[in-house]
Amino acid sequence: xxxxxxxxxxxxxxxxxxxxxxxxxxxxxxxxxxxxxxxxxxxxxxxxxxxxxxxxxxxxxxxxxxxxxxxxxxxxxxxxxxxxxxxxxxxxxxxxxxxxxxxxxxxxxxxxxxxxxxxxxxxxxxxxxxxxxxxxxxxxxxxxxxxxxxxxx
Numbered sequence: 135x136x137x138x139x140x141x142x143x144x145x146x147x148x149x150x151x152x153x154x155x156x157x158x159x160x161x162x163x164x165x166x167x168x169x170x171x172x173x174x175x176x177x178x179x180x181x182x183x184x185x186x187x188x189x190x191x192x193x194x195x196x197x198x199x200x201x202x203x204x205x206x207x208x209x210x211x212x213x214x215x216x217x218x219x220x221x222x223x224x225x226x227x228x229x230x231x232x233x234x235x236x237x238x239x240x241x242x243x244x245x246x247x248x249x250x251x252x253x254x255x256x257x258x259x260x261x262x263x264x265x266x267x268x269x270x271x272x273x274x275x276x277x278x279x280x281x282x283x284x285x286x287x
Contacts (some may be wrong), residue, residue: 165242177249180254186235199240209227222252243264245257245260
């Protein structure tokens with residue numbers, strides 16, 4: 135019998151980046167989940183970032199996201215780094231731009247791997263690096279009339 139580590143399903147896929155996008159319309163968890171489905175994956179990890187009603191002790195009424203034209207290319211670059219580090223079977227990431235309300239989905243990422251531990255770690259690396267490196271900026275509008283810009287870079 136062949137060892138488990140010799141099975142092709144134990145390795146990352148040849149072309150695992152399935153979906154990368156910046157969207158002006160509502161995001162879909164189902165779309166990301168479908169994109170990362172893979173019969174060799176024993177673990178799928180999803181992260182869904184939503185607009186919360188507070189930040190830094192202040193009430194948030196709404197916010198808007200804007201991005202640099204290179205944002206999608208930067209998302210792909212980060213995705214490629216993640217698949218080089220983990221045995222990723224499939225990966226997807228979408229981020230919203232435009233005006234959002236409290237409760238709206240701002241970002242959805244997903245990663246599938248042969249095992250859950252790698253899926254969790256790869257998903258966390260993906261979202262953390264996207265938030266720190268992709269040129270997407272958040273313009274928050276607070277209940278007291280103040281505003282704040284928060285940037286990834």
